Amino acid sequence: MTAVRIDRSDGVAVLTIANPPVNALAAAVRAGLDAALAEAQDDADVRAIVIAAEGRVFIAGADIAELGKPPLPPALPDLLRRIEGSGKPVVAAIGGAALGGGLELALACHARIVTPVATLGLPEIKLGLIPGAGGTQRLPRLIDPAAAFAMMRDGEPITAADAIARGLADAADGPNLLAAACARALELANGGRLLRTRDRTDRLTSEARAAFEREAADALRRSPELPNVPALVAAVRAAFERSFDEALAVEREGFLALIDDPRSRALRHVFFAERAAARVPDLSRDVPRRPVQRVAVVGAGTMGGGIAACFANVGIPVTLIEQEEEALKRGLDRLRATYDQSVKRGSLAPADRDRRLALIEGKVGLDHAGDADLIVEAAFEDMAVKAAIFATLDRVAKPGAILATNTSYLDVDAIAAATARPQDVIGLHFFSPANVMRLLEVVRGAATAPDVLATSLDLARRIGKLPVTVGVCFGFVGNRMLARRTAAAERLLLAGALPHEVDAAVTDFGFRMGPFAMMDMAGLDIGWRSRKATGAKAPVADALCELGRFGQKTGAGFYRYADGARVGSRDPEVEALIEGVSAKAGAVRQSFTAEAIIARLFYPMVNEGARILEERIAARPGDIDVVWLNGYGWPAWRGGPMHWADGVGLAHVAAMLDGFARETGDETLRPAPLLLRLAAAGESFEALGKAA
Numbered sequence: 001m002t003a004v005r006i007d008r009s010d011g012v013a014v015l016t017i018a019n020p021p022v023n024a025l026a027a028a029v030r031a032g033l034d035a036a037l038a039e040a041q042d043d044a045d046v047r048a049i050v051i052a053a054e055g056r057v058f059i060a061g062a063d064i065a066e067l068g069k070p071p072l073p074p075a076l077p078d079l080l081r082r083i084e085g086s087g088k089p090v091v092a093a094i095g096g097a098a099l100g101g102g103l104e105l106a107l108a109c110h111a112r113i114v115t116p117v118a119t120l121g122l123p124e125i126k127l128g129l130i131p132g133a134g135g136t137q138r139l140p141r142l143i144d145p146a147a148a149f150a151m152m153r154d155g156e157p158i159t160a161a162d163a164i165a166r167g168l169a170d171a172a173d174g175p176n177l178l179a180a181a182c183a184r185a186l187e188l189a190n191g192g193r194l195l196r197t198r199d200r201t202d203r204l205t206s207e208a209r210a211a212f213e214r215e216a217a218d219a220l221r222r223s224p225e226l227p228n229v230p231a232l233v234a235a236v237r238a239a240f241e242r243s244f245d246e247a248l249a250v251e252r253e254g255f256l257a258l259i260d261d262p263r264s265r266a267l268r269h270v271f272f273a274e275r276a277a278a279r280v281p282d283l284s285r286d287v288p289r290r291p292v293q294r295v296a297v298v299g300a301g302t303m304g305g306g307i308a309a310c311f312a313n314v315g316i317p318v319t320l321i322e323q324e325e326e327a328l329k330r331g332l333d334r335l336r337a338t339y340d341q342s343v344k345r346g347s348l349a350p351a352d353r354d355r356r357l358a359l360i361e362g363k364v365g366l367d368h369a370g371d372a373d374l375i376v377e378a379a380f381e382d383m384a385v386k387a388a389i390f391a392t393l394d395r396v397a398k399p400g401a402i403l404a405t406n407t408s409y410l411d412v413d414a415i416a417a418a419t420a421r422p423q424d425v426i427g428l429h430f431f432s433p434a435n436v437m438r439l440l441e442v443v444r445g446a447a448t449a450p451d452v453l454a455t456s457l458d459l460a461r462r463i464g465k466l467p468v469t470v471g472v473c474f475g476f477v478g479n480r481m482l483a484r485r486t487a488a489a490e491r492l493l494l495a496g497a498l499p500h501e502v503d504a505a506v507t508d509f510g511f512r513m514g515p516f517a518m519m520d521m522a523g524l525d526i527g528w529r530s531r532k533a534t535g536a537k538a539p540v541a542d543a544l545c546e547l548g549r550f551g552q553k554t555g556a557g558f559y560r561y562a563d564g565a566r567v568g569s570r571d572p573e574v575e576a577l578i579e580g581v582s583a584k585a586g587a588v589r590q591s592f593t594a595e596a597i598i599a600r601l602f603y604p605m606v607n608e609g610a611r612i613l614e615e616r617i618a619a620r621p622g623d624i625d626v627v628w629l630n631g632y633g634w635p636a637w638r639g640g641p642m643h644w645a646d647g648v649g650l651a652h653v654a655a656m657l658d659g660f661a662r663e664t665g666d667e668t669l670r671p672a673p674l675l676l677r678l679a680a681a682g683e684s685f686e687a688l689g690k691a692a
């Protein structure tokens with residue numbers, strides 16, 4: 001089968017791309033188009049050319065399989081130059097998505113005809129790149145340059161109606177796209193001199209330049225670490241300042257530099273890891289789903305309210321259940337206040353707030369969960385409490401209802417064992433604030449039925465979450481690794497670092513907040529209570545709690561928060577306390593560079609990640625990265641802990657961990673067998689993920 005077919009009728013050559021499933025611009029398609037274009041040029045009977053595509057997608061973009069490999073001719077920019085330079089008019093007939101290189105191809109044509117379902121976009125920014133085949137030059141010539149920049153900065157496609165309104169495309173008059181495109185092509189052939197996109201300068205005015213510069217300054221300020229934003233700004237700026245060919249060279253140079261930039265590679269890794277996370281290796285696509293029309297949430301505390309909002313926000317009615325009236329009222333009041341805030345900020349219309357609130361019904365007593373298809377338990381983090389709730393739910397829930405727990409650390413299988421229907425039980429671990437955070441750890445228990453898992457994953461997407469399927473263990477993926485970082489942070493204090501030094505190293509690395517500021521925000525008392533229950537120790541944090549310093553909520557924790565401040569300041573009392581604790585432990589205090597702090601904090605996390613993979617708690621290294629990127633603020637341009645460790649070098653990570661283990665006698669720091677194996681073989685987590 002050839003990737004491009006040529007048909008002639010009434011003086012028009014129609015070049016049809018057929019490269020299922022999404023007509024990616026693979027080398028065969030480029031070569032096919034090039035040959036067909038030459039054939040049409042040489043044919044004296046052909047007066048005009050139409051480029052069309054089979055299937056529901058016009059062209060979804062470059063062939064991602066070719067990314068990073070030596071380029072195969074013809075290069076897309078060369079093909080587009082020939083399309084644009086054609087003496088016979090070329091019209092794109094777009095009946096579906098025209099994305100990335102697909103839209104760039106259409107921009108090089110002399111007209112674009114779209115059906116109402118077409119979408120047009122340049123999503124390269126999401127892959128850490130910029131358009132590399134003239135998109136940054138042709139789009140600002142066809143539509144308002146500031147709007148063109150915004151479209152490339154966001155990477156979101158626009159609708160056909162929007163494209164028509166902006167002057168990017170014309171509507172097909174009549175139901176037959178191909179006929180409309182052929183008619184337009186002949187019209188252009190009869191119309192005398194062809195207007196090429198590259199020759200247009202009417203949109204590149206000084207007012208447009210000023211508007212673009214404002215957008216550009218804003219984008220640079222908002223994402224200072226992303227390498228592709230300055231590259232995009234430079235390319236679009238060149239459209240105003242240089243000739244078309246010179247500006248194209250600026251774009252190309254920026255594009256090629258990004259291909260090799262480690263930050264750009266990390267962003268690409270994130271993009272593909274998020275897509276891969278949607279696939280659960282041993283879950284068939286054909287598993288039937290359970291209908292979910294009504295949800296109940298147990299517990300109207302911090303998490304329960306946010307979880308209820310997630311469902312109400314997409315139109316699913318929710319019963320929010322508490323054990324007594326007062327707690328219920330508090331929870332409902334808090335929910336209303338959150339919605340009021342959104343209205344005040346202007347992000348929610350008052351009518352939408354009212355509609356959403358009307359979908360949430362508060363009730364006292366678990367009996368009210370009887371008509372729910374999904375029940376999410378968000379009560380206290382206590383096994384006895386959860387076991388009692390699930391035993392009751394087993395009695396009151398209708399047959400086939402999904403019983404989910406939002407537990408952070410507890411054993412989902414033990415919770416399931418409190419029921420006679422463990423196959424219906426699953427963990428849905430939301431992150432705080434539940435209505436905002438995108439991540440959802442979906443915890444698959446030993447007995448969880450495939451349709452319960454499949455339904456939960458669908459539902460997660462329906463409420464706008466990014467679900468990652470994980471197995472049962474203490475803290476699942478995210479909190480299990482976080483516990484290693486927390487322990488490492490405490491060790492650093494005993495060994496000589498101070499909280500602000502550790503936090504500064506972590507924010508310089510790219511996090512918005514360091515571990516101590518984060519602990520102060522979350523509250524130190526939760527960990528303290530659970531350590532008391534298990535006999536674990538964190539000498540500094542324990543000592544702070546003994547003094548009633550529970551973090552922000554008490555005005556003092558690792559830092560001091562004067563008058564309700566949300567950013568803490570250094571506290572000499574804490575620093576003296578730390579020195580006292582480390583003297584008592586007989587530690588010789590030393591100073592640490594930021595690099596040493598990062599190694600001591602993050603290598604133990606990577607090590608735990610390796611154990612998580614060995615135990616098959618996560619299916620792939622990329623899943624772990626997705627958890628940390630979306631739940632814990634790992635900077636996207638660093639690609640997640642496992643991707644980052646690959647960049648550091650696994651042999652180095654393993655050797656350093658071995659040193660930490662010897663130094664502290666802490667066995668958990670010994671390199672995990674998987675890490676040692678990869679390090680010895682000179683392999684990476686990335687390669688392991690590809691094999692998964």
Ligand code: NAD
Pocket residue numbers: 298299300301302303304321322323327366377378379380381382385389406407408409429430431432
């Ligand atoms: P919370 O104390 O704010 O709220 C718990 C609520 O559950 C309380 O209002 C309580 O009255 C209610 N409750 C207790 N027993 C009940 C019963 N039998 N019937 C009805 N209501 C009952 O706690 P939270 O922070 O919202 O945490 C809830 C769960 O979510 C815990 O398992 C926690 O580990 C988990 N979680 C918390 C966070 C977080 O950041 N707070 C994040 C992820 C998961």
